[in-house]
Amino acid sequence: MDNYEYIIEMKHITKRFPRIVANDDVSISIKKGEIYALLGENGAGKTTIMSVLFGMYEPDEGEIYIRGEKVNITSPRQATMLGIGMVQQHFRLISNYTVTENIILGSEPQNKLFGFIPHVDIKKSNAEIAALSEKYGLKVDPLAVISDLNVSTQQRVEILKMLYRDAEILIFDEPTAVLTPQEIEFLLEIIRGLRDSGKTIIIITHKLEEIKAIADRCAILNHGRLIDIKDVKDTSTTELARLMVGHEVSFTVDKEEARPGDTVLKVENLTVCNEQGYKAVDDVSFEIHSGEIFALAGVAGNGQNELADAIAGLKQVRSGKIVLDGLDITGMSIRERIENGMSYIPEDRQKVGLIMGFSLKDNLAVRKYYTDSFSHHTIINDQTFDEHGKRLIDDYDIRSSDGNSTIVRAMSGGNQQKAMIAREIDMKGKLIVVMQPTRGLDVGAISNIHKRIVAERDRGAAILLISLELDEVMNCADTIGVIYDGRINRIAKASELTVNEVGNYMMGVSRSEVKDGRDDMQKEGGEGA
Amino acid sequence: MIDSIIIDGLAFALPMFIMAIGGIFSEKSGITNLAIEGLQGFGAFTGAFAMVILTNAMGTGTQVPYYISFLVAAAGGMIYSMVHVILCIRFKANQVISGVVVNILAMALTSFLTRRLNLMIFGETSNKFILETSVRYDVPVLSEIPFIGAAFKRVYPFEILIVIIAVIAWYVMYRTPYGMHLRACGDNPHAADAAGIDVGRVQMIAIVLSGGLSAIGGMCYAYSISANFSPDIYLGLGYLAIAALIFGNWSILPTLGACLLFGFARSIGHEVIKNLGMPSTYNDLVRTLPYVVTLLLLIFFSKNNRAPRALGEVYFRGKR
Amino acid sequence: MKKLMVRLLSGEKHQMFRISVFAVVISLIFGAAVLLMIATNPFASYLNLLQGSGLAPKRSYAGMRNMFTDFMSFLDAMTPMIFASLSVMVALKGGLFNIGVSGMMLVSSFCATALVGYSSLSAGIARPLVLIIGIVSGALVGAIIGALKFKFNINEVVSSIMLNYIFMYVLTFFINSYYLDPVSRQSINISDSARLTIIDIKAFGLKFDVPLAFILAILAAFIIRFVMNRTTIGYEIKAVGLSPAAANYAGINIRKNILLTMVVSGALAGLAGVTYYCGYVGSIQPGVVPGLGFNAIAVALLGCSDPIGCILASFLITVISKGSIYMSSQQGVEIELADLITAFILIFSACSGFIKEYTDKVERQLKEKNFNEKKGGAQA
Incomplete structure (x- = not known):
């Protein structure tokens, strides 16, 4: 009955976007009943090619065959009728x-x-x-x-x-990005079950362990091009990583032992409510010292946003105290906090961190425009704006078409992120609150940003790093706090915790339970290697 | 006195209610619709024009032109609403600006056409289409009930029509696949699209429906409070309807409550002035009542409003 | 055709200006089509618009009048338009849509009329007082709308429309009750010493009006431009307008800026009110929401949200509205045609964002195609 070799054949697919070729002559063929992985960094074109298959985009060139028949997929509806389904990242x-x-x-x-x-x-x-x-x-x-x-x-x-x-064909786009290790395990189990019941699975990811754990074959994309297709069981993780990035990579962040100094941030019994009146942050206390990276781990939506916003002054506090360098800042305005040495890199750069319709130099000056050298009696000093912008652009290698006067909206996501980080780090603050600094960036950019953060620590800043990526937490942290349902479930030295323990705390498992289960879980312990 | 408060209040509130229902359809699908004001005016214009032509042709002895005029008004409103459709969906214009543009165009276009048509067809220079006020009925039995019976006295035929349409509208919105698609588009158009729903089409139908409903509302006013069509139809009643639906939290029944409140505020004011024997200039003060009440209500209630999540968002397919 | 359009409209230099011109041209073509449909010569009609505005000579003039008389009257009509469009523009910069200009105009002019217009103050005191009252009362209304916005989360569009009608009816009541001129059915004309336009000056053997506030309007445009582009006040207003969340994050006080934006916008609308009712017209018509407040939206959109653009656009829209009286009398067409053409302009200006994106896209495609063709040629 099945008179075709491959259930899906995508031949010579090319998809262009303004200023970028997202897929450049990519051909992949997928057999019925296999789990096929698409591996690549952010921006490699994995999601684009699957969006083409799912009818979200029409390819500029190339042909698609489903069950041996040539098809022209113009809408998700049509893809659905062909038996294709997709779980998108959002x-x-x-x-x-x-x-x-x-x-x-x-x-x-x-x-x-x-x-x-x-x-x-x-x-x-x-x-x-x-x-x-x-x-x-x-x-x-x-x-x-x-x-x-x-x-x-x-x-x-x-x-x-x-x-x-x-x-019959199920596409998963980065399905594990927002899950805890335990939830990931459960999901992979489900996916295997679906394969066993005859479904064909395509999984988009940049996580190598998952591919090793589940995929049969794997196509590696880089900058829109197909680099290679590998049988997963015959290929090592390091080989996959090399193919993905295009050069050898080290996964660890080079940093020396922390030398913590005085307490910079002290959060005492902090409670913050969200819009619905729910206690999103519930009686949280912790301290961060100068020269220390305090990483807050947790599954998305457990109060991280509210905590960060409350510390930065974007959200009102229900009760409790926030003390910055001995000064009670609980009731202070955002600007007063900035002036007292706080920097904040928010999660949502497009809505919060940057004014998308402003030029790059105006965005870079957003923390300082009202200060003496930037304006005099409210009249703006263009020269200072220009020089300030140029300096940061050079120092942080922010790339854009027009330099200082580029409208930020027209810049790539990675460069927007760099601009925001440059501006905040340049404040030379005592405390830097960093939320998801590397989301949506490629490996090279990530390690760069991690280096910057470590450098700030070594300069003597206290750093609150809030991340949903467990790798990032494990790699950067000197101290780890785990937040679950608005409460800090555990605080410990980074060296005292394993990945699996942190994962358990993220699920709300109590400390005694984690201790008991320690011996059972060793599987992912070597993740960093 | 209570009787006339109820009778006049209902006659004012129900046409506004049907405009607001149209607005709810549009806004629940994610399209901000300030165009109601222009849609009702344009609808009233086409309906009144049809009425004038038909009465000329058929004489005044029949009720047929009256009912046809509502159909023509609805058709006119639907066709005219395509301007909002084209601006919002095809040209992705800012929906607030588009709404205002549609209103300004309606005012200019209908005033121009009214004069022109009057001149061409009747050889008169007038900016009005003169209508007769609608006939009114007492509903048998029900109107005999003391106190609430007033709601069934001297009823315009369109009031009954509006109640029927409201019930159908509720059913379409909450029980049919189309209604489900419509509300989905207003919450998360990307999800609707991924589920195979043609977002643009759903929104287009919603706007066109709102055009038809607003037009019926406008026609009702032309038959009741003014007894003609003239540029005076642009009294901001469409905007009041929007305020009513905001106050009604984008749900049909609470919106009816808001409309009734505006209607009764107005009719009570008029009665008070009449009974106290104040000069008629005071009527201008009474006319502010619905607007004042709207503002006050918005002050107290707009904080806990929950607009459709994707309201006013221009939907681009490729946007991730 | 497509290529021509892209050639004309793409590229960054003055792109929005060129698109505005494009919108106007298309609108005039539409208007011409309407004129043709009612069997009227569009060229003659458009010439009438210019003649009525004192920009082209009429065939004959009444005694002591010539083109200059018409032109001064045109400037008189243009003055409130500049203020009103600046009012809409400032609000747009701050992310607010001020559709309440009409109501603000009514309030400011009524306050000025009632307080100063019928007094016996000398011109040197009365005129500045009229301006000040206009500014203050307009700003107050703006403050109300701003406060409703940030305190109670009421959309400024809804609140300002409600206020438009409330003010209109309340003023109608007062005018009908206390200030009505029974002949004209308008408020009694204000005294010449309070009026911002000097009527029927006789000089150089001519009779003409002098709009005293015209210079002020031009000055206001330049001041607004400076404040918006070169000061931290403008920086903050624009930041709030573009992204309230990001502005808040930057430590900018959102509430203060919403209020400030509406106060400035209101003050400008107030000036529009006094220059219109206490200058150009000299009295207030009860029961009417002035259409100028709505036309100002067209002007602000057409002017690409730039003060100088607003002056140019005011010029154009005033030519249409002012000249339409003459056109109407010469061609026997409805005076409403002017509003219709203005509405066309408004529609096409509302599409300017789309036109920009469209031409940019087509331009890119053409470039790519050329590039590929070249590449293909090289290979062959």
């Missing part, structure tokens, strides 16, 4: 709909009221979804509303969405 869920409503959206079973008035048959759907989740072991409550669910459950909803549409 979940595509309607926040105020129930699980069932989200799954059936776009292909709702209908019934006729009084035999002629059409309506959505929600009762039948609820039963169907319950049965489906049972069948694949994906536990969800069909009646739960999406905004009440955690990330890993939302991901299960996304998977069910594909299964409900009888997808």
Whole structure:
């Protein structure tokens, strides 16, 4: 019956975007029932080529064959009809709909009221979804509303969405980016189960361990080009890494032993509420010393944003105290905090960190524009703006088409990030709050930024590094704090904790339980090597 | 006195309610719709024009032109709403600006056309289409009930029409696949797109529906408070409808409450002035009441408003 | 056609200006089409617009009048338009959409009329007082809208529209009750010494009006431009307008800036009010929300949110509205045509962002194609 060798064949796909060729003559072929990985750094073109397959983009050149037949996929709807499903990195869920409503959206079973008035048959759907989740072991409550669910459950909803549409080809875009090690393990188990029931799986990732753990074959992309296709079991992790980056890489951050000095930041019994009035940060206390990197680990949405915003003054505190270098700053305005030596690199550079419609030099001056040399009696001193911008652009290698006067919106994500980091580090503050500094950056840029952060530590700054990437936490931290559901679950010297312990604390496991389980978990201990 | 407060209040509130329902459809699909003001005016213009032509042709003895004029108004509003569709969806213009543009164009276009058509067809220089006020009925039995019976006295036929449309609108919004798609687009268009929903099409239909509904609302006002079509139809009632739906939290029933409040504020004011024997100039002060009430209500209630999440967001497919 | 459009509109230099010109040309073509449809000569009609504005000579003039008379009257009409468009523009820079210019104009001119317009103060005191009252009352209304925005989260569009109607009705009540001229059905004309336009001056054998505030309007545009581009005040307002979250993060006080933006915008709208009602017209018509406040939106959009652009756009829109009276009388067409053409301009200006992106995209494609062709040629 299957008179084709490959279920998917993408031949000579080229996709151009303004200023960039995202896919350059990429050809891949995937067999039915295999787990196929696409490996590459951010910006390598992995997501683009899968978006082409899923009908989100139309390729500029190239052909696609599904089950041996040439197809022209112009919309996700058509991809769905061809049996292709995709879980995107940012979940595509309607926040105020129930699980069932989200799954059936776009292909709702209908019934006729009084035999002629059409309506959505929600009762039948609820039963169907319950049965489906049972069948694949994906536990969800069909009646739960999406905004009440955690990330890993939302991901299960996304998977069910594909299964409900009888997808045979399942694409996962960076499915583990937001999960804890334990959740990752569980997800990989689910994926294996799906493969065993005959589905074809494509997984986009830049995490080598996952590929080793699960994939059969692996295509490596770099700068839009296909570098190689490897059988995973015959290829070492270091070989894969070399292919991905294009040169040898070391995974560790070179840094000397920390020499902590005086306490710079002292957070005492801090409680912060989110918009819904929920205690997102609940009675949190910790201290950071000068010359110390305090890394806060945790799964997304456990209060990290609120904590960082509260320290930086973007969010009001319900109770508790924040002391910066002996000065109580709890009630201070944002500007007063800045003037007292605080820098903040927020997670969302596009909405918060940068004014996208401003020029680069205006953005670089955003912390200082009102100070003496930048303006006099409110009249702006252009020369200072220019010189300040030029200096940072040179020092931090910020690349843009027009230098100082480039509108920031027109810059690449990596360079936007560099600009923001340059500006904040240049403040030479006593405390630097850094949130997800390397999100969306490639390996080279990441190690550069890590070096900068370590250099700041060695200069004597206290650094609060908030990261969802466990690797980053393990590599950079002198001290690790783990936050779970708004509470600090554990604080310890970095050298005293293993990856798995941190992962357990991130799941809310208490300290005594972690101790007991220590011996059972050794698998991922060598991650850093 | 209570009777006329209820009767006038309803006659003012219900047309506003149907405009607000149109607005809810559009805004729930993610498109900010300030264009209601222009849509109702344009709808009233086409409807009134049809009425004038039809009465000329068929005489005044029949109710047929009256009902046809509503259909024509709705069609006019729907066609005119395509301007908002094209600006917002095709040209990705700022939706607030587009709405204002649509309103200004409606004012200019209908005033120009009214004069022109009057001149061409009737040889008159007038900026009005004169209509008769609509007939009114007492609903048998129900209108006999003391106190609440007033709600069924001297009822305009369109009031009943509006109630029926409101029920259908609720059903479409919350029970049909289209309604489900529509609300999804307003919350997360990317998700809707990924689920195979044509976001642009859903939003287009929503805007066009809102055009039709607003037009019916405008036609009601032309038949009730002014008894003609003239540029005076642009009284900001469309904007009041928007305030009502904001105050009603983008849900149909609470929005009805808001509309009733505006309507009764107005009718109570008028009654007070009439009964106290104040000069008619004071009516101008009473006319401010719905607007003042709107502002006050917004002051107290807009803090805990929950607008559709993607409202006003220009949707680009490729955007990640 | 496509290539021509791209050639004309792409490239960074003065791109927005060129797109605005493009929008105007397209609108005039649309307007010409409408004129043709009603069997009127568009060229003659457009010439009438210029003639009515004193920019081209009419065939005949009444005694002691010539083109200069018309031109001075044109400047008189243009003055409030400049202020009103600056008001909309400043608000846009701060991320706010001020559709309340009309209401502000009514309030400011009414306050000035009631307080100074009927007094016997000498011109040297009355005129500055009118300006000051205009500024202060307009700014107050702006402050209300700003406060409603940041304190109660009320969209400025909704609140300013509500205020427009509230002010209109309240003023109608007061004018009808206390200040009505029974013949003109408008408020009684204000005294000449308070009026910001000197009416019917006789000089050089001519009779003409002198709009005293015109210079002030031009000056205001340059001041606003300086403040917006070269001071930290403008820097903060623009930052808040572009991204409130990022501005807040930078330590900029959002509330203060929203309020400041609306106060400045209101003050300018107030000036528009007094220069219109207490200058150009001399009295207030009850029961009408002035359309100038809405046309100002068209002007601000057309002027690419630049003060100097606003002056140019004011010039154009005033030619259309002012000249339409003459056009109407000469061609026998409806005076509403002017509003229609203005509305066309507004529509095409609203699309300017799209036009910009579209031409940029097509330009890139053409470049790429040329590049590929060249490459292909080289290989062959």
